[in-house]
Amino acid sequence: MTNTLFINGKEVEFTNEPNLLEVIRKAGFQVPTLCYRPDLTQFGACRMCVVEIKYPNGRVMINSSCTTPPEAGTQVFTNTDRVRKIRKTVLELLLANHDRECTTCERSGSCELQKYSKEYDIKDIKYVKKRPEEYLPIDRGNPALVRDPNKCILCGACVRACSEFQGHSVLGFANRGSKTRVQPLNGMALDKVDCVFCGQCKAVCPTGAITINNEIDGVWKALNNPEKKVVVQVAPAVRVAIGEMFGMPVGTNVIGKLYSAMRKLGFDQVFDTNFTADLTIMEEANEFIERFKKGENLPLFTSCCQAWVRYVETQHPELINHLSSCKSPQSMMSSIIKDMLPKTKAAEGYTKDNIVVVSVMPCSAKKAEIKRPQLMTNGQYDTDFILTTQEFAHLIKSAGLDLKDMEEAEADSPFGEYTGAGTIFGASGGVAEAAVRTAYNMLTGENLTNLDIETMRGVDKNSKVKDTVLDIKGTKVKVRVVSTLKEAENSLQEILNGTADFHILEVMACLGGCVNGGGQPISCNDATIKVKRAQALYTEDKELTLRNSHDNPDIKKLYNEYLEKPGSHKAHELLHTSYSDLFKGSYKDLK
Amino acid sequence: MVEEKSINLTKVDEIINSYEGKKTNLIAILQKVQELYSYLPMEAMTYIGTKMEGLSPATVYGVATFYAQFSLEPKGKYVIKMCDGTACHVRGSMPVYNSVISRFNLKNGKYTTEDGMFSVETVSCLGACGLAPVVVINEQVYPKMTTDAMKVILDDIIKQERE
Numbered sequence: 001m002t003n004t005l006f007i008n009g010k011e012v013e014f015t016n017e018p019n020l021l022e023v024i025r026k027a028g029f030q031v032p033t034l035c036y037r038p039d040l041t042q043f044g045a046c047r048m049c050v051v052e053i054k055y056p057n058g059r060v061m062i063n064s065s066c067t068t069p070p071e072a073g074t075q076v077f078t079n080t081d082r083v084r085k086i087r088k089t090v091l092e093l094l095l096a097n098h099d100r101e102c103t104t105c106e107r108s109g110s111c112e113l114q115k116y117s118k119e120y121d122i123k124d125i126k127y128v129k130k131r132p133e134e135y136l137p138i139d140r141g142n143p144a145l146v147r148d149p150n151k152c153i154l155c156g157a158c159v160r161a162c163s164e165f166q167g168h169s170v171l172g173f174a175n176r177g178s179k180t181r182v183q184p185l186n187g188m189a190l191d192k193v194d195c196v197f198c199g200q201c202k203a204v205c206p207t208g209a210i211t212i213n214n215e216i217d218g219v220w221k222a223l224n225n226p227e228k229k230v231v232v233q234v235a236p237a238v239r240v241a242i243g244e245m246f247g248m249p250v251g252t253n254v255i256g257k258l259y260s261a262m263r264k265l266g267f268d269q270v271f272d273t274n275f276t277a278d279l280t281i282m283e284e285a286n287e288f289i290e291r292f293k294k295g296e297n298l299p300l301f302t303s304c305c306q307a308w309v310r311y312v313e314t315q316h317p318e319l320i321n322h323l324s325s326c327k328s329p330q331s332m333m334s335s336i337i338k339d340m341l342p343k344t345k346a347a348e349g350y351t352k353d354n355i356v357v358v359s360v361m362p363c364s365a366k367k368a369e370i371k372r373p374q375l376m377t378n379g380q381y382d383t384d385f386i387l388t389t390q391e392f393a394h395l396i397k398s399a400g401l402d403l404k405d406m407e408e409a410e411a412d413s414p415f416g417e418y419t420g421a422g423t424i425f426g427a428s429g430g431v432a433e434a435a436v437r438t439a440y441n442m443l444t445g446e447n448l449t450n451l452d453i454e455t456m457r458g459v460d461k462n463s464k465v466k467d468t469v470l471d472i473k474g475t476k477v478k479v480r481v482v483s484t485l486k487e488a489e490n491s492l493q494e495i496l497n498g499t500a501d502f503h504i505l506e507v508m509a510c511l512g513g514c515v516n517g518g519g520q521p522i523s524c525n526d527a528t529i530k531v532k533r534a535q536a537l538y539t540e541d542k543e544l545t546l547r548n549s550h551d552n553p554d555i556k557k558l559y560n561e562y563l564e565k566p567g568s569h570k571a572h573e574l575l576h577t578s579y580s581d582l583f584k585g586s587y588k589d590l591k
Numbered sequence: 592m593v594e595e596k597s598i599n600l601t602k603v604d605e606i607i608n609s610y611e612g613k614k615t616n617l618i619a620i621l622q623k624v625q626e627l628y629s630y631l632p633m634e635a636m637t638y639i640g641t642k643m644e645g646l647s648p649a650t651v652y653g654v655a656t657f658y659a660q661f662s663l664e665p666k667g668k669y670v671i672k673m674c675d676g677t678a679c680h681v682r683g684s685m686p687v688y689n690s691v692i693s694r695f696n697l698k699n700g701k702y703t704t705e706d707g708m709f710s711v712e713t714v715s716c717l718g719a720c721g722l723a724p725v726v727v728i729n730e731q732v733y734p735k736m737t738t739d740a741m742k743v744i745l746d747d748i749i750k751q752e753r754e
Contacts, residue, residue: 163647172649175656185640185648186633193649588641588648590600590634 003072008079014070018042021049021065024078031078032087032116034094034206035155036066038527039461039511040164043067045155046206047090048116052077062086088120096127098207099135099150106146107208110522113153114207136181141189144197144213144367152182152209157524158201165511167486168315170195182209185587192587194314196485198307198509199364199518212364212519215385216395222356222384223266229349230356231341232267233333233415234258236274237362237426237514238389240536244521244529245393246403251532253540256408261396263409269341272411273359274418276329276336277425277434279558280304281549283326283575284431285439286566292477292503297321299480299495299505302431304328306369307509309579311485316492317581322505325576329425330359330366331375333415334382335574340562344414352378358385360392362426362517365509374577388519417554420451420541427534428483428513429456429466432506436470436479438549444473451547456481459512459534460527465491467502478502485509598634602627607642614645617654621661630662631655659714667703667710669748672727676716683737684724688713690738694745708752709745 002013005023012027019042024031034046044067051065054075062083065076077083094113102108130150139147156173159182163169170193174181184193202210222230239255248254255272262270288300303309303324312319327335334357341350359366363386369375370383387395396403410416421437424430433456440448455468456479466481480502482488488507494500510516515533516523523529541547549555563571583589606623610616617639624635636655640648655661673679673688691711695704703710719725722734726741733744 163650169647169650172647172653173657174649174653176658183649185637185652194647588637590598590638 003070005070005072006075008077009075017070019066020051020053020063020068020070020076023070024051024065024076029078031065032119033066033525034112034116034153035157037157037160037204037524039524040157040160040204043156043160046094046153048087050083050086052080052083084120087116088122091117091120091122092125092127094153095122095125097130098153099130099148105151105208106211106214107151107205111208112206139189140213142191142195142197142213142368143371144364145190145195145199145202146211146213147190148209148211149181149183150209151207153207154180154182155206156182157204157206158182158210161200161204165200165484165486166196166198166311166509167484167489168194171201188587194586194588196307196310196314196509197365197368197518198485200510201518202364203510203516203518203520203522204524212388212391213367214391215367215387216391216398219358219385219387219395222358227354228356229268229341229354230266230358231269231271231337232262232358232360233271233273233276233330233337234262234360235330235362235426235514236277236423236430236537237517237520237533238360238392240426240515240533241362241520241523242389242393243403244523245390246396248404250529251536253536254403255540256410257403257406259411260406260409261401261403264401264406265395265399267358269337269412270409271333271337271415272418272422273329273333273361274422274425275415275552275554276332277422278419278549278552278555279332279336279575280326280329280425280431281421281434281438282555282559282566283571284324285435285442285549287324287326288435288439288504289442290567299500299502300324302435302504302506303577304425304431305508306363306365308485308488308507310365310368310582311488311509313579313582314586315489315583316496317583319492319495320579320581322495323579325572325578327375327575327577328366328369329422330361330386331369331382331577332575333357334359334370334375335377336415336558338377338380338382339574356384357382358387359383360387360389362389362514362520364388364518366519372577374580389517390519390521393521414554414557417552418544419549419552420544420547421549422552423540423544424537426514426537427457428459428463428508428511429453429481429506430513430537431508432456432468432479432481432504434549435504435506436477437547439477440470440472441548441550443475447548447551452542457534457538459483459515459530461511464511477504479504479506481506483508483513484511598628598632598638600635600638603635603638604642607639612643614643617643617646617651618658621651621655625661628665630665633663659712662710664703665707667708669708669728670710670712672712672714672717674715674717674719674723674725674727675713676720676723678720679716679724682723682735684713687724687726687736687738687741690741691745694742708749 014023017023032048044064049065056073136149162171243252243254301322366386421434433453464487468479470477512530516530636651637648640646640651726733726736
């Protein structure tokens, strides 16, 4: 049913919007928010979204619009003196407890607290500033995330993200009143508790309280070192998001411009992780078929998402055998680069010791992944640096370049050619869809007639679980696609109590997959951004002539000349990995 | 900080089971655990958060630190609850409190004596305002307290303990 209310005098229709704030924003008015996140429950913590509401009976109230349901006939005012004064006081109180060290803050420029302080002209804070001796220690103990409690405004977005997306509440509120903190158990370091480094806490944080460990300096040093050969690879989800940081419309695929920016920055070789996504599919589809024939270790879990892998290792080590032994596409690329280039490009000066691999990823967990002891060869990590989408945009900007001005270019051979199956890895369901396309071919010798498996697609909060049953010439294969670890846990419980009937379980820890990863440009205020990014990936898939991983000519060549066949000895050596029980010896291992 | 001591988790398990492991019973469970150990050991909180569905160790810690009734440190044999509600406050609870604090030399947020005999805490109201200022030591209520009366009571307890 449609009702109407008035916003700043304008008559506005509403139907089933969950709260007044959505109605206001839909009508084109803006109200500041710090704690409101469309994909999470409303919390009403920050009080920035207060509006003045005049009810038909004459009553006037000031209420937070994020927790007030829209009511017919009410008159809503978003910018009266009263509400502006309240918002200003809220900001002043928040800033009194904030360290206000903007110039050295990772979030400077994209910080919502900073933005609103400017918008509301906060010049003078009448409250006493926190004394330096009251500052709390910063947690820099892990390779992925940095937690600075002195910048926390207690909006609880990270606490909700950790509980509602990932379901295991690593972060929680502690203490009471002015002593309230957001922290892991007893203020422990994130790497000592169950954190999987998915970075969703960072993605929803309005300030710099949780940021990603910045490694731009290290990459600059490598680029400026003439003795190093710096090789870069870029993940599927980066190409459809990084443009946002240069003012391009949401969902613009900028891969061609990105390649040329990479060359301008001085990278010696520009490769595409989509290539190894195709390679992952060859190995994983082969692995699945082997397991399916033997009927062992089913369902097969995908292993591309490091947050998910770490979740299984820390929470359900008894299910480690289900994880695909395939490395993530990122790791496969690094292994291949460091194994092959010293042989094939020795003439150009590539040696075992001078190659630096930089991976541009939408993800914070990848920073933890590359430090896995299983991903070392001869005492050296396979990947040297992970830069997030955001970091890479900063790298481009700090070189004085603008992505918009770059000409279109191609990636370097031999690891630059990719198919549509590789590119959809960036969205939830993409890995499973790509795997099914190739598994079908491996089993039947034919390609699927309809390559668009719509039931596996969808990245919004209503598509966290997607079941698909495929008929492969009479054999039924059930595929479950899950995003967020909370939903993954439900599926794991089904496996543990014996009711699971699916054969493949694809899990991406972030809602909607990598397009909404922790390292992507800030998108937490608009739930449609990740949908548009995913759409751009599916559009690219559709436009590419090759849409099956097994049709990629460079993949065929790689197998012919180097790896022999999927699952071969050489492939296992380079492309597969192992997992370990991380519950043992953890703080929860009490017996 | 928290004393490193091995905790028998089977007892915690029994408590959780007696409340059917429901997270709505968390406060009652924590109360029972505190009764058992005289405080909430970190291991017990971690165990509860791991074992019970819908909870995490950080959430349990959050509940335990929110309520003043829970202590994360072992409490003394005698818990001295000093009322500092409005009535007790105006009738002079603070001088009594300060005398106890200085007698036991408790400072920097410490509220349990070194020998583990006494814990001193303020509470907001004991509901006995007619007897202000009120002090409760374990289950025993002491009405209309003064610094002198407090000294006598504590002397008695210490003497009793020595015997």
